[in-house]
Amino acid sequence: MTARDPMSHPPRVRTALLPLAIAVACIPAVGQAQQDPQTPAPAADEEMVVVGQSAQLRRALADQRDADNLQTIVHSDGINSLPDSNASEALQRLPGLSIERDQGEGRFVRVRGTAPNLNNTTIDGVRVPAPEDDQRAVALDVLPSDLIDSLVVTKALTPDMDADAVGGSIDVRSVSALDKEGPFYKVSGQGSHNDLTDETSPKLAVSGGRTFNVAGGRLGVAAAVSYEDRDFGSDNIETGGSWDFEGDTPGFDEIEQRDYTSINRERTGLALNLDFEQDAANRYHFRTMYSEFTDDEQRNANVIEFDDPLAPGGTADAEVERELKDRVETQEIFSAKAGGEHIIDSWTLEYEASYSEASEEEGPDELAMGEAIFTPIDSIQGVSYSGTKRPRLNLPDNFYDDANFELDEAELEHGDVTDEEVGFKVDFKRDFVVNTNPASVKFGAKRTERTKERDITLYAFDGDDLGNPTADNFTNGEADWRFGRFGNTFNPGAVREELANLDLESNLDEEESQIEDFRIDEDISAGYLMGTLDIDDLRLIGGVRYEDTSLEGRGSRFENDTFTTETATNDYGNLLGSLHARYQLTDRTLIRSSFTQSLARPVFEELSPAIIIDGDEAEFGNPNLDPLEADNLDLGIEHYISDTSAVSAHLFYKDIKNFIFETDLAGTGQTRRGLNMNDFDEAATFENGDDADLMGLELAGSHQFASLPGVLGGVLVNANVTLTDSDASITGFNADEGRFESRDIDLPGQSDVTGNLSLGYEDRNLSMRLAGNYKSEYLLETGDPLESTGDIYQSDHFQLDFSSSYYVTNELQVSFEVTNINDRPYYAYQNREAYNAQHEEYGRTYRLGVTYASF
Incomplete structure (x- = not known):
């Protein structure tokens, strides 16, 4: 059963509209091509001045058409034509891509139904580490869209690319002044208003560059600065997956009402690129990008x-x-690379050194208040509720009496996560001819050294330390909460003043401060051999890549109230092959096929060297996990009707080995990390499972109705839909039967249907675009490996956005945007759609902006 919000239209209607829109978009253009079959495809050097949506469409289709392997591309003008504030939101518009949201903002990207941790993210080809402590996936909301020249998603890897991309590789490319004709600049300012919190927020961006004649060559300098200070909020009610389905009528054990009284997200981005072209055969580059993302959150619960x-x-x-959370979290990403390219006769030499760093600091200037907990003096009796999708509680009056609650616990903490990678690579390429057929051979090597560290310091206070002051000493006014009566909110400053009188060091929680700390070193040495061969209209690309991975981890073992150091190592190698074929069927039609092999290394949470033993319960990571390995098949056809009109269809299949899942090994008689699993009633860890497979179909179409008369000639339509199906299994130990059993699941994060439909209009001055984005439900997380009733699903999501702009002069443009027009909430459920796991609302956001640019 497809989940849907009660306020939405049935998803089957929206799903059916997408393929229909693709067909409708192409019928007029196909008919036009049939009337004049001799009309040639536009020449590469044809002079045509286009701006706005049609310019983005023309550039993206030209790049996609010229690519040797399967790529999907969006350029900066396409990013700016929709209200997408970061890289993640821009990518959701592309075929086969969908996003995971946090507080309504796009955050992580999923490619072809694979979880974000199975994808690779690079900036100008340099792999980006992850700021989060347990992730490999990069949260792309860290990167402001204003710093980006283009986003390139590669879905079929070539041997000269990093192999860790089971879903795909996302490359964030910044601008080069050598690619521009003459000086260029852009200055923009924007104000946004969120109707949930009634807050208004500013955004500013400046970018530009030019070339200089230096030492007989050309030096290109390009730079960009972006700043956004956004205030918003959300209202939430969630059970967290605590429903029990064993009785006649399901009921939950726990429910949480959340009011985010203040969320402030501040983004600062900087980019500086230097490119020097000494002559036609020698070129050098130095590229940098820096982004800082500060999340300041105050939450009552x-x-x-x-x-x-x-x-x-x-x-x-x-x-x-009753709880209060007040914390500031800062994430930073920095990427830099320097290298050169030299052409020597038939040889091309490329080399590059790179450094990238990501960090996350919680409580950078003021310790984060992880929680301040108020408990009742007189018990809360006679609680009831109605509804299961958005439960409405009936609470007695003494729940809303602040004098009936006292401050019972509090935590202050500082967390620091760093992820650094240093790399160097060299590539050699030689062009030659085989029986009059152009060919090339390319080979190279790459070395990266990565270090991920986590350090947490936690201070815990209980009632004896706090003196149990009552809540009426710390409260503000009544919460403005969409789902009924919430009660008064807490003043974080007043609570902090209370905690400031206490001694921190005497309240250090040594166990919690040390047990989650770790350091993991991961070194990768890679080499590859690749060749290309052109035979008339056929291009073949094939080769192999070998990657050797060496892992060393250091953490803590906690047992019998004692800490000891725990270390772990793992070494493995992967030989991966690929073959691509690109055939020019006609002047307008391409056929692509490929077989590739890729991998995804386990995330750091799964590799953690820590071991925690508490009586008959154990929890530990598994540094000996094998990486996921995937055999990927792609077959597609692309028909380019004009430079702004195209249709495409791509079939894909992935056979994934070593699927990783969380399980309980207690009582199995097995040994892990030197521990006998029979010694425990619970032993939580991670294991490699059986194979999983994923298959799907991507359909995409775009068309500009330029041949129609009058205003209809300015209409554009762009649509895509991806249909995906997956099959995986997880295993658990059935203690009653004394054996392992498995059950089938979908791959976590895989939606059966994802799609986009945008309708646009533009003329010389005006541009408008209405865009809808849809993804069907997907498995968010599994519960008991043997029982499906604990599984959590994210419901289907359809969001409608609008953007418009008007050129007052050739350089001055004003814009107006609306995000989440249909006020779509986030909804997750347990087992069945009717049973809430989380419901959260964000409201609409309106933006008014002005841009002054010269290109």
Whole structure:
């Protein structure tokens, strides 16, 4: 059953519209081509001045058409033609791509139904480390869209690319002044307004560059600066997957009401690129990009727990906590590379040194208040609720009496995560001829050294330290909460003043401060051999790549209230092959096929060297995990009707080995990390599982109705839909039967349907675009490996956005945008659509901007 929000239209209607829109977009153009079959495709050097949406469409289609392997591309003018504030949101418009959102903003990118950790992210070809402590995936909301020249998604790798991209590789490319004709600059300012919080926020960006004649050559200098300070909020109600389905009527054990009273996200981005062309045969470059993302969040929460699952309409006494969270978290990404390219007769030599760093610091200037917990003096009795999708609680009056709650616990913490990578690579290429057929051979090597570290310091205070002051000493006014009565919110400053009187060091929680710290060193040595051969209209690209991975980890082992150092190592190698064929069927039609092999290394949480033993319970990482390996097949056809009109269809299949999942090995009699699993009632870790497979179809179409008369000639339509199906299995130990059992699941993060439909109009001065983005439900996380009732799904999501701009002069442009026109919430459920796991609303955002540019 497809999940949907009660306020939305049935998803089957929207899904059906996408393929129909693709067909409709192309019928007029196909008819036009049939009327004049001799019309040649536009020449590469044909002079045509186009701006706005048609310019982006023309550039993207030309790049896609010329690519040797399967790529999808969006340029800066395409990014700026929609209200997409970061790289993640820009990518959601492309075929086969969807995003995961945080507080309504695009964050992580999924390619062809694969989880974000199975993709590779680079900036100008340099792999980007992950700021988060347990991730490989890069949260692309860190990168402002204003710093980006283009985003290139490669779905079929060539041997000269990093192999760690089971889903695909996302390259964020910055601008080069050598690619521009003459000086260029752009200055833009924008104000946004969120209707949920009634807050207005500014955004500024400046970019530009030019070339200089230096030492007989050309020096290109390009730079960009971007700043955004956004205030918004959200309202939330969630059960967190605590529903119990064993009884006649399902009930939950816990529910949480959340009011994000203040969310501030501040983005600062800088880029500086230097390119020097000494002559036609010698070129050098130095590229840098820096981004800082600060997330300042204040959240109030009411947490209600029951001893036994409570069904709708029932009544029970509850354990209650009112909580305050107040923390600032700063993420930084820095990437730099320097290299050169030299052409010597038939040889081309390229070399490059790179450095990239990502970090996340929680509480950079002021310790983060992870939580301040207020508990009731008099018990909360007779709690009931109605509804299961968005449960509405009925609470007694003493729940809303601030004098009935006292400050019982509090935590202050500082967290620091760093992820650094140093790399060097060299590539050699030689062009030659085989029986009059152009050919080339390319080979090279690459070495990267990566270090991921996590360091957490936690201070914990209990009631004896705090003196149990009552909540009425710390409260502000009543919360403005969409889902009913919430109660008063807390003043973070007043709580911090209370904690400032306490001694930090005497309240250091040594266990929590040390147990999650780790350092993991990962060194990768790679080499490849690749060749190309052109036979008339056929181009073949094939080769092999070998990557050797060496892993060393250091963490802590906690047992019998004692810490010891725990180390772990792992070494493995992967030989990966690929073959691509690109055939020019006609002047307008391409056929592509490829077989590639790729991998995805386990995430750092799964590789953690830490071991925690608490009585008969154990929790530990598995540094000996094998990487995921995938055999990928692609077959597609692309028909280019004109320079702004095209249709395409691509079939893909992935056979994934060593699928990783979380499991409980207690009682299995096996040994892991020197521990006998029979010694524990619970032993949580990660294991490689059986194979998984994924297959799908991508359909895409775009058309500009330039041949129609009058205003209809300015209409553009762009649509894509991806249909995907996957099959995986996870295994758990059935203690009653004394054996391992497995059950089938979809790959986590895989939607059966993702799609986009945008309708645009533009003339000499005016440009408008209405865009809808849809993804069907997907498995978010699994519960018990043997029981599906604990699985959490994210519901289907359809969001409508609008953007418009008007050129007052050739250089001055004003714009107006609306994000989330249909006020779509985030909804996740447990087991069945009717049972809430999380419901969160963000409201609409309106933006008004002005841009002054010269190109």
